[in-house]
């Protein structure tokens with residue numbers, strides 16, 4: 001088993017940097033279905049670029065490399081203690097090599113362990129099987145889409161859909177609602193795994209297990225196969241689109257599993273995974289630990305297609321180049337739908353920084369500044385200089401309680417993130433003269449290349465993802481989705497998709 005640790009390391013690198021062929025195919029079919037030139041089509045083309053870049057740079061597809069979750073099947077007698085120890089070492093090394101972001105945070109103190117190791121991380125499940133080989137599967141599911149997981153307890157009442165009872169039709173309603181409530185925040189278009197039955201814990205586990213199924217497989221249970229097909233087709237009529245920008249494709253895959261339940265409980269658990277659906281597996285030689293086979297078809301068999309010819313809609317879209325710091329006058333000219341290309345200094349800030357800024361001064365002048373909701377993967381070279389290895393946006397709604405106050409307190413003019421923000425922020429944008437820009441979630445390689453130099457960092461004690469990085473930026477493109485005139489694309493897409501959801505109220509699986 002001398003090669004076991006290296007095999008696990010290779011599995012981690014492959015999973016983090018190269019999307020498997022079945023996932024790539026699903027994204028490509030979405031590209032074919034979106035009308036050229038629309039916001040969703042352009043975003044999908046950036047996503048396709050990003051997938052290629054990650055493979056080519058051997059760098060994380062998305063900066064949030066998630067909760068590493070290993071599922072291992074091994075023959076009777078295989079030494080699980082040794083395997084576990086080597087998995088932990090491989091995880092720590094992959095983190096040191098910037099293939100994983102340091103993602104393990106003490107829930108009470110907020111301290112980042114720095115190597116992805118700590119109580120509960122990574123997650124490792126062992127199970128014995130009757131084959132001779134060892135199978136190791138890994139999923140890297142990010143926090144943003146994990147936050148969009150949802151569990152229903154039937155019977156229940158659902159927005160738009162009304163009563164959901166303890167039957168197949170009630171289950172149908174829950175799953176449609178799960179896609180609706182995720183909006184673009186989990187970096188749609190997504191994949192969902194559904195667990196019917198179990199208890200609260202095993203239901204969610206069953207849901208997550210479904211994500212290990214191949215996108216193109218067929219459910220052996222007739223009723224569930226029909227349900228999966230129905231959901232895939234119907235969810236794509238909700239109009240959520242890529243990143244919640246509106247569009248034809250909101251869901252790329254739906255896999256449903258079932259298990260028994262207690263008479264009193266009826267759970268429908270949904271695991272939502274972003275388009276950056278990173279899971280891979282290896283079959284290992286039980287003697288050497290060397291890789292015999294990859295479990296999912298390798299990504300490099302499907303190369304991503306670039307954008308089709310632009311339609312007239314693109315030519316109507318304004319593109320505005322701005323140098324930071326910006327003025328109120330420049331901001332007031334921007335409208336929802338404009339593409340802004342940002343040059344100049346930009347500062348990252350997410351949960352810890354926003355909380356801190358509520359009752360402290362900022363270490364830099366933020367007047368006219370651009371704040372980027374981002375927790376990057378960083379690497380330091382031998383000369384001590386920092387480099388950005390992966391840097392897509394994080395879900396902005398978590399900063400909703402703070403953002404409006406902070407905009408006004410420091411004079412911030414541009415907030416960049418993903419998934420949109422709420423009414424309080426929208427009001428502050430209007431009062432103060434600021435905009436919210438939506439960057440494309442998961443496009444971490446694409447944005448990393450826009451950061452030409454790291455000119456400083458504050459609050460390293462918050463951990464790498466939460467620190468405030470000062471980044472010299474060139475050509476950072478994002479779309480205005482909330483402007484200083486009270487318009488919010490997010491509110492509009494949410495409202496429209498709820499109306500569409502309500503069209504599926506009538507029973508289908510009676």
Ligand SMILES: O=C(O)C[C@H](O)C(=O)O
Nearest residue numbers: 064142143144375394395
């Ligand atoms: O933590 C991050 O960088 C992103 C997160 O996965 C998110 O989707 O909000």
Ligand code: SF4
Nearest residue numbers: 062142144187274442
């Ligand atoms: S930022 Fe988006 S793509 Fe990345 S892990 Fe979060 S939800 Fe997934």
